[in-house]
Structures are given as structure tokens and as C-alpha cells.
Amino acid sequence: xxxxxxxxxxxxxxxxxxxxxxxxxxxxxxxxxxxxxxxxxxxxxxxxxxxxxxxxxxxxxxxxxxxxxxxxxxxxxxxxxxxxxxxxxxxxxxxxxxxxxxxxxxxxxxxxxxxxxxxxxxxxxxxxxxxxxxxxxxxxxxxxxxxxxxxxxxxxxxxxxxxxxxxxxxxxxxxxxxxxxxxxxxxxxxxxxxxxxxxxxxxxxxxxxxxxxxxxxxxxxxxxxxxxxxxxxxxxxxxxxxxxxxxxxxxxxxxxxxxxxxxxxxxxxxxxxxxxxxxxxxxxxxxxxxxxxxxxxxxxxxxxxxxxxxxxxxxxxxxxxxxxxxxxxxxxxxxxx
Numbered sequence: 001x002x003x004x005x006x007x008x009x010x011x012x013x014x015x016x017x018x019x020x021x022x023x024x025x026x027x028x029x030x031x032x033x034x035x036x037x038x039x040x041x042x043x044x045x046x047x048x049x050x051x052x053x054x055x056x057x058x059x060x061x062x063x064x065x066x067x068x069x070x071x072x073x074x075x076x077x078x079x080x081x082x083x084x085x086x087x088x089x090x091x092x093x094x095x096x097x098x099x100x101x102x103x104x105x106x107x108x109x110x111x112x113x114x115x116x117x118x119x120x121x122x123x124x125x126x127x128x129x130x131x132x133x134x135x136x137x138x139x140x141x142x143x144x145x146x147x148x149x150x151x152x153x154x155x156x157x158x159x160x161x162x163x164x165x166x167x168x169x170x171x172x173x174x175x176x177x178x179x180x181x182x183x184x185x186x187x188x189x190x191x192x193x194x195x196x197x198x199x200x201x202x203x204x205x206x207x208x209x210x211x212x213x214x215x216x217x218x219x220x221x222x223x224x225x226x227x228x229x230x231x232x233x234x235x236x237x238x239x240x241x242x243x244x245x246x247x248x249x250x251x252x253x254x255x256x257x258x259x260x261x262x263x264x265x266x267x268x269x270x271x272x273x274x275x276x277x278x279x280x281x282x283x284x285x286x287x288x289x290x291x292x293x294x295x296x297x298x299x300x301x302x303x304x305x306x307x308x309x310x311x312x313x314x315x316x317x318x319x320x321x322x323x324x325x326x327x328x329x330x331x332x333x334x335x336x337x
Contacts (some may be wrong), residue, residue: 010035010097032096062116226328
């Protein structure tokens with residue numbers, strides 16, 4: 001999730017755990033700091049944009065390492081606050097704020113390496129969009145209210161936490177409903193249902209984007225909860241299967257294929273350069289992550305440093321479509337830049 005939401009979640013946890021044992025602003029401050037810490041890995045540059053992508057949400061998001069780091073961090077905080085007698089309580093704040101960060105990230109589609117150092121598999125359920133006001137705003141409002149120091153404010157903060165849990169549960173239920181409907185629509189169209197994902201369109205769980213792999217094509221469709229039982233429509237796009245097979249030994253292709261669970265496409269431009277796209281984020285043709293990985297490699301050749309494509313989207317047209325489509329009006333998404 002976005003960093004502001006992670007700060008709000010950590011701050012809310014801090015207020016809830018510390019209660020009246022310290023000033024609400026102190027509990028919110030240290031909880032918020034701990035909630036932000038895992039995302040500081042964005043400051044690391046691994047020398048290649050694909051490496052930066054796949055190594056984000058790695059060690060700093062691993063539950064094992066965060067659990068180990070929580071105690072010394074809590075010890076420091078308790079000393080700074082002059083509350084050594086409340087070390088265990090501060091440890092609960094820091095540990096929960098640190099570890100709920102990657103757990104919340106797991107509900108997005110990006111991919112979080114929760115179980116390092118035991119496995120480097122990136123996990124992403126994909127039931128939440130990275131920015132969702134319906135999740136974040138109640139959390140933020142509860143924290144702000146709690147900073148006033150009243151009992152009502154503390155209860156508002158608790159409500160924000162309960163709401164956040166209920167909203168996550170709702171997102172998973174909604175996702176399963178969408179997937180079931182998508183499978184029915186895909187089978188009716190004679191398409192494969194072996195490799196399918198569903199993830200929310202921006203800013204809510206009322207509109208969902210579904211992508212399915214079927215042979216040489218990727219099929220993209222959208223489903224609003226207000227669509228009712230109407231079958232989904234899918235647009236087909238070339239996956240570049242032949243190119244993927246020809247370049248199966250390319251380290252960058254292997255790296256992104258594994259990270260994106262195979263939801264990638266590969267194309268070759270007029271100059272012979274290969275462009276690989278992660279289909280999980282964005283929509284055709286405006287993906288968040290598309291990289292130029294150079295020309296096909298000869299045997300033993302070292303791959304060049306990738307470059308990330310920067311596409312400018314028509315934000316106004318996209319938001320207008322989003323506002324119309326979420327209400328159940330079946331109109332085609334904008335496909336231009």
C-alpha cells in the first residue's frame with residue numbers, strides 16, 4: 001500500500017496498544033515511524049530498474065527479519081521516551097507496526113517476499129489496489145481524532161482498525177466472487193481458466209480488472225460489481241509467446257517471468273530491441289512496468305542494463321471512464337497513451 005496508509009496503520013496500532021500509558025501523539029509518532037520503515041528500501045539502487053523492482057519488498061518486508069529487529073528498536077524507543085518499565089508494551093507497538101506493513105502489502109498484486117530468508121517467492125493476493133481511500137481514510141480519521149486525547153478519540157481509532165480489517169476481508173470475498181464470474185465468462189468464450197488473476201481497478205473494490213493467459217494471447221476484461229450477472233467481455237492481445245521461448249534463457253526475461261507469475265508479454269521493436277511488460281499493474285497499453293532489455297543475447301553474452309519505459313497516460317479520460325464503468329455501464333476502456 002502507499003506510504004501514507006502504512007504510516008496511518010502504524011500510528012493507529014501505536015495508539016491502540018499504548019492506550020493511556022503515554023501521550024497519544026507519542027504512540028502515534030513511533031507507530032507511524034515503524035510503519036514506514038520497511039518502505040525505506042526504495043532508496044536502494046541495485047543498478048538496474050528490473051532488479052530495483054523485484055528486490056523491492058524483499059529483506060525489509062520479511063517477517064523473520066522484522067521480528068528480529070523489533071526488540072532492539074523497541075528498546076531504543078522505550079529509553080528515548082523514558083519508559084523502560086513499558087518495554088514490552090513498546091515492543092508490541094513496534095513489532096505490530098513493522099509486521100503489519102508487509103502483511104498489508106501482501107493484499108496488493110505487486111509481490112512481497114514475506115518469508116525470506118527461507119524462500120524468495122514474491123507473494124501478492126491482489127485483492128486491494130495500492131491506493132484505496134475507503135481503506136485509508138477511516139484509519140487516518142481515527143488517528144487524528146485520537147490525537148485530541150479523549151475517550152471518544154480512542155474509540156474512533158479502534159473503529160478505524162476494526163474497519164480496516166473488515167475492509168480487507170470484504171476485498172477478499174469480492175475478489176473470489178469476481179474470479180468465479182470471470183471463470184464462467186472465460187469458459188463460455190472458449191478460453192482457458194488455468195492462469196487468471198483479478199485485481200481492483202484504481203481507488204476501490206467496486207471495479208475489477210481480470211487478465212487470463214490463453215495460448216499466444218493475454219485477455220483483459222473488466223467487471224463492476226454493479227454489472228450483475230452480465231458476462232464479461234475480454235480483449236485479446238499478443239503475448240509474444242514465440243519471442244518468450246526464443247529468449248527463455250535471458251536473465252531479465254527469467255527474472256520478470258518469475259516475479260510476475262508468467263503474466264508478461266514480450267515484443268521486439270523495429271530496432272531489434274526487446275520490450276517486456278508486467279501485465280499485473282496498469283492496463284493495456286499503459287503498464288506501470290515495461291522495460292527495454294536490449295537485443296536478444298548471444299551465448300555467454302552479458303545482458304545490458306534495462307531501461308524503463310515512461311508512458312504518459314490521458315489521466316482525465318481514464319478517470320472519466322473509471323467513474324462511468326464503476327456504475328455498471330459497459331464501455332470500452334481508453335487504450336491510447
